[in-house]
Amino acid sequence: MPTTPATATHSSSNGTAEAIMLELVDEDGITIGTAEKLAAHQPPGQLHRAFSVFLFDEQGRLLLQRRALGKYHSPGVWSNTCCGHPYPGEAPFAAAARRTHEELGISPSLLAEAGTVRYNHPDPASGLVEQEFNHLFVGMAQDELRPDPEEVGETAFVTADELAERHAEAPFSAWFMTVLDAARPAIRELTGPSAGW
Numbered sequence: 001m002p003t004t005p006a007t008a009t010h011s012s013s014n015g016t017a018e019a020i021m022l023e024l025v026d027e028d029g030i031t032i033g034t035a036e037k038l039a040a041h042q043p044p045g046q047l048h049r050a051f052s053v054f055l056f057d058e059q060g061r062l063l064l065q066r067r068a069l070g071k072y073h074s075p076g077v078w079s080n081t082c083c084g085h086p087y088p089g090e091a092p093f094a095a096a097a098r099r100t101h102e103e104l105g106i107s108p109s110l111l112a113e114a115g116t117v118r119y120n121h122p123d124p125a126s127g128l129v130e131q132e133f134n135h136l137f138v139g140m141a142q143d144e145l146r147p148d149p150e151e152v153g154e155t156a157f158v159t160a161d162e163l164a165e166r167h168a169e170a171p172f173s174a175w176f177m178t179v180l181d182a183a184r185p186a187i188r189e190l191t192g193p194s195a196g197w
Contacts, residue, residue, distance in 0.1 A: 022048040023088045029116060029133045034088045041073065045120065045129030051096045052134050052179040053082040054187060055108050055141035060195030061157035062187075063141050064166075065104070067173070068153045073128055076153065078166065079173035080180065081141070083134075092135035104155070105146025111139035114186030121174040130175050136183045138190050160196035 020037040024046055031049070040046045055063045063081045067074055082103050086095035093113065100108050114136035121130040145155055158166060167177075180187075187197045 020085075021088050022085045024048050025133045027118065027133075031088075037085065038072070041128040041130065043122070043127065043129050045122075045131030047118075047131045047133060048085065049092065050085050050130075050132040050134045051083065051092045051099075051137060052080050052175075052183070053096050053100055053108065053111075053137045053139070054114070054180070054183050055081040055100070055106075055139050056187075056191055056195075057141055057157050059157075059159075060191040060197070061159050062163060062197075063104075063145075064156050064158055064163070065147070065152045066154040066156075068149065068151050070150060073126055074123055074173045077171045077173050079176050083173075083175075083179070093137065096135070096137045103148055103151040104141075105148070106141055106143040108137075108139040109142050110190070111137055112186065112190070114138045114183045117179060117182035119175060119178045121178065123174050132175070134175075134179055134182075136179060136186070138183060138186045140190075 021034045022037050022040050023031050024033040024035050025048060026032050035046050040048045064078050065081060066078050067076060069076045082100045084099040086092050097108060097111060100106060116133060116135050118133050147155055184197060191197055
């Protein structure tokens with residue numbers, strides 16, 4: 001993982017990873033504390049800040065990623081372009097741009113806020129729970145992808161119709177449709193009516 005100002009404080013001097021802390025929030029998205037990442041996802045889950053990114057190409061196709069098999073949460077399933085958690089005190093927009101670069105090797109262009117959504121999604125496969133106050137972002141993917149294989153198993157650009165077919169056949173993350181539906185108004189504004197989102 002590249003070291004950025006945000007990630008530098010989350011790695012120790014001897015190269016071992018420190019516990020990743022998440023920002024706990026109330027139902028209005030107001031910060032109320034912190035919790036270790038895995039602990040926040042243990043049932044019944046602690047409500048925490050998250051983000052989801054949806055990037056599109058010039059043809060209005062959505063960039064999906066299949067999560068790497070080595071990930072502890074939802075490995076091997078398809079999901080939106082990028083998702084994750086801001087570090088405590090990190091702005092969601094900055095976290096979204098940071099993680100998109102770390103996972104996919106690109107800097108999104110025209111990245112814009114697309115609202116928030118709150119959800120509670122248990123993941124039957126892992127037994128973990130997504131209790132999230134999720135900040136949504138939409139933008140464009142205009143650079144060549146350089147995915148980190150430890151994070152991303154596969155990528156695909158899909159039309160709205162191709163997504164419907166893929167979603168019927170392949171496993172997707174528990175939160176995918178919730179965040180996609182919440183982001184649709186901003187997606188339509190970005191891609192135009194002809195893209196079919």
